[in-house]
Amino acid sequence: MRASVNLRASAAVGGIRTLLARRLFNPARLGGLTWATVRAVLVAGISFVVVFPLLVRMTLALRAVEDMMDLTVNWVPRNFTVVNFQIAMKHMGYLKSATITTAICSLLAAIEVAVCMMIGYGFARFSYPGSRFLFALVLLSLMVPPSVVMVPLFLNFRYFTVFGLLKEPGLNLIGTSWPLIMMALTGTAKKNGLFIYIVRQYFRGMAHELEEAAYVDGASPFRTFLSVMVPNAGPILMIVFLFSFVWHWNDLFYSDLFLRGITVLPLALQSLTERFAYSWSDPNIDGSHITLVSSAAMLLYIAPLLVLYGVLQRHFVESIEKTGIVG
Amino acid sequence: MKTGRLLPRLSLNSQRSLMGFVFTCPFAIGFALFLLYPFVQSILFSFSELSLSPEGFTTSLVGLKNYHRVLFVDPRFRRVFVETIGGLLIDIPAVLMFSFFAATILNQKFKGRLLARIVFFLPVILGAEVFVQINQTEYMSQALGMASKGIVDMQQMKVIFGGTRATETVVEFLMDSINRIPQIIQASGIQILIFLAALQSIPASLYEAADVEGATGWESFWKITFPLMVPMFMVNIAYTVIDTFTSPSNRLMMYIKSSAWTGGGYGVSVAMAWFYFLALMLILGIAMAIVSRGVQYES
Numbered sequence: 001m002r003a004s005v006n007l008r009a010s011a012a013v014g015g016i017r018t019l020l021a022r023r024l025f026n027p028a029r030l031g032g033l034t035w036a037t038v039r040a041v042l043v044a045g046i047s048f049v050v051v052f053p054l055l056v057r058m059t060l061a062l063r064a065v066e067d068m069m070d071l072t073v074n075w076v077p078r079n080f081t082v083v084n085f086q087i088a089m090k091h092m093g094y095l096k097s098a099t100i101t102t103a104i105c106s107l108l109a110a111i112e113v114a115v116c117m118m119i120g121y122g123f124a125r126f127s128y129p130g131s132r133f134l135f136a137l138v139l140l141s142l143m144v145p146p147s148v149v150m151v152p153l154f155l156n157f158r159y160f161t162v163f164g165l166l167k168e169p170g171l172n173l174i175g176t177s178w179p180l181i182m183m184a185l186t187g188t189a190k191k192n193g194l195f196i197y198i199v200r201q202y203f204r205g206m207a208h209e210l211e212e213a214a215y216v217d218g219a220s221p222f223r224t225f226l227s228v229m230v231p232n233a234g235p236i237l238m239i240v241f242l243f244s245f246v247w248h249w250n251d252l253f254y255s256d257l258f259l260r261g262i263t264v265l266p267l268a269l270q271s272l273t274e275r276f277a278y279s280w281s282d283p284n285i286d287g288s289h290i291t292l293v294s295s296a297a298m299l300l301y302i303a304p305l306l307v308l309y310g311v312l313q314r315h316f317v318e319s320i321e322k323t324g325i326v327g
Numbered sequence: 328m329k330t331g332r333l334l335p336r337l338s339l340n341s342q343r344s345l346m347g348f349v350f351t352c353p354f355a356i357g358f359a360l361f362l363l364y365p366f367v368q369s370i371l372f373s374f375s376e377l378s379l380s381p382e383g384f385t386t387s388l389v390g391l392k393n394y395h396r397v398l399f400v401d402p403r404f405r406r407v408f409v410e411t412i413g414g415l416l417i418d419i420p421a422v423l424m425f426s427f428f429a430a431t432i433l434n435q436k437f438k439g440r441l442l443a444r445i446v447f448f449l450p451v452i453l454g455a456e457v458f459v460q461i462n463q464t465e466y467m468s469q470a471l472g473m474a475s476k477g478i479v480d481m482q483q484m485k486v487i488f489g490g491t492r493a494t495e496t497v498v499e500f501l502m503d504s505i506n507r508i509p510q511i512i513q514a515s516g517i518q519i520l521i522f523l524a525a526l527q528s529i530p531a532s533l534y535e536a537a538d539v540e541g542a543t544g545w546e547s548f549w550k551i552t553f554p555l556m557v558p559m560f561m562v563n564i565a566y567t568v569i570d571t572f573t574s575p576s577n578r579l580m581m582y583i584k585s586s587a588w589t590g591g592g593y594g595v596s597v598a599m600a601w602f603y604f605l606a607l608m609l610i611l612g613i614a615m616a617i618v619s620r621g622v623q624y625e626s
Binding site: 040042043046047049050051052053054119122123125126127128134137138141142145146147148149151155156159182185187221225246250253266270294298301313314 | 343344345347348349350351353355356357358360361362364365366368369377379384429432437443445446448450452454455456457458509512513569572573575583584587593596599600603604607608
């Protein structure tokens with residue numbers, strides 16, 4: 001038994017020795033090996049920094065309150081529990097608000113995909129007097145910090161007179177999703193300038209032959225766009241949809257501004273943490289519980305996004321290469 | 328073409344111009360209604376006082392009062408302004424360097440590259456704005472040093488290295504930069520994407536030719552990759568400046584927003600936003616001027 005172990009060990013040592021010799025006497029290989037090691041360490045380190053907050057939240061969300069006072073508990077909880085998730089779900093009205101948020105985000109993302117594809121195609125393939133200027137305005141629209149137009153936008157939607165068509169008090173659109181829908185329909189919602197830009201770059205990189213064939217066959221520009229260009233724009237369509245969905249999901253600024261009263265997830269999460277941070281009315285919840293519950297709530301918040309990303313990641317990462325965003 | 332019959336006879340060129348306008352007109356409308364109009368209003372608001380009622384809002388001109396109040400009366404604005412902009416000026420070059428570096432790594436072939444890419448782009452998905460607020464209000468986790476702990480402990484490092492005041496400031500600066508690393512990685516997702524897409528568009532034949540001529544990997548990086556990537560630096564500088572400045576989770580944006588509803592009122596908040604916008608334009612202009620000197624376009 002011992003002999004065989006020794007034998008195996010010596011064989012392994014010999015293997016390593018020849019391996020080292022082969023590698024050591026070959027400077028190019030040695031360099032490659034060193035770089036591979038450095039790269040592995042760097043990639044692992046950076047990945048750790050990215051995943052670290054997630055891990056912290058996970059271990060916090062899964063532990064019972066006693067573990068917070070237990071100095072021997074650092075990463076692995078001693079008393080596993082799902083009670084934090086239950087409290088968070090109850091206080092956020094998770095199922096309801098997640099459904100509402102999914103509905104609103106899908107709607108906005110679908111609109112934005114359609115609108116930005118159309119506008120981007122228009123900029124990519126047609127030029128008319130002023131089209132360059134309008135495209136410059138697209139880029140400018142990205143640069144205006146939302147806080148500059150925040151107050152006027154809020155007031156215009158609070159007293160919405162269809163810009164002078166209705167009588168003075170107008171409609172109150174705050175607390176409905178109409179402001180966001182209208183902005184999405186006109187390609188001015190969150191970061192839509194970026195979408196228009198990348199769609200334009202993508203269409204510019206596509207060959208003209210297909211379109212020309214369609215024109216020769218007598219298709220109108222709209223028909224050509226719908227049945228020739230859009231079916232060939234799968235990757236960019238998916239990128240725009242994913243980004244738009246995710247950015248609306250994570251958005252607090254516009255939701256807080258326009259969607260007051262609708263319990264979308266960011267607002268639900270915000271009110272949950274505020275309630276826990278500033279009021280001590282619930283006797284069942286003590287100070288150390290806040291962190292645990294909000295950790296669970298944060299995980300619940302990102303869970304649907306992680307699922308979406310998990311399903312789409314392969315296409316996502318590959319389509320970046322295909323899209324040639326940079327064109 | 329059907330449109331040709333419906334419309335008065337147009338040349339093919341003007342037909343195409345018209346179609347182009349039809350395709351892009353949603354943005355023209357949106358820009359006018361949801362950007363230009365509020366933009367002009369916000370200039371007006373910054374010089375006036377607003378009062379709301381159920382019947383509508385009224386404005387009355389007050390001259391430079393709002394600006395005066397922002398600069399000389401508001402106790403926190405100047406400090407938050409300087410701190411935020413200072414922080415952004417450190418972050419922007421760091422984000423650029425990091426994302427370029429990360430993109431070059433992700434462009435190489437190695438085992439687990441797909442996994443690495445998935446993890447590197449994860450911050451794009453996880454950047455919920457509400458989390459920033461939670462991290463700020465969570466006193467408990469701060470006390471426990473879990474959620475918001477930096478990579479290194481400032482106090483310990485000061486004790487170890489900081490003998491005099493001068494070394495202490497140096498140590499403080501270094502530690503501060505190190506503790507920004509997570510923040511920088513979080514902010515680099517899209518920039519990595521842009522660089523990566525550009526790296527993939529460099530034809531392999533260039534590298535092959537360099538290899539045949541006996542260039543090392545190091546040489547072909549500096550002679551081929553880097554020059555071709557300089558225009559992308561422009562794109563990424565613009566994106567980073569805009570993204571970090573307009574990100575609703577930076578402190579100044581939060582302060583401007585909160586002062587609209589609680590502090591000085593709408594006019595003051597808009598005046599603050601205008602200072603901020605001007606600073607953004609200034610920094611973007613300077614950055615572009617510096618970088619555009621180094622750009623060599625193909626052809």
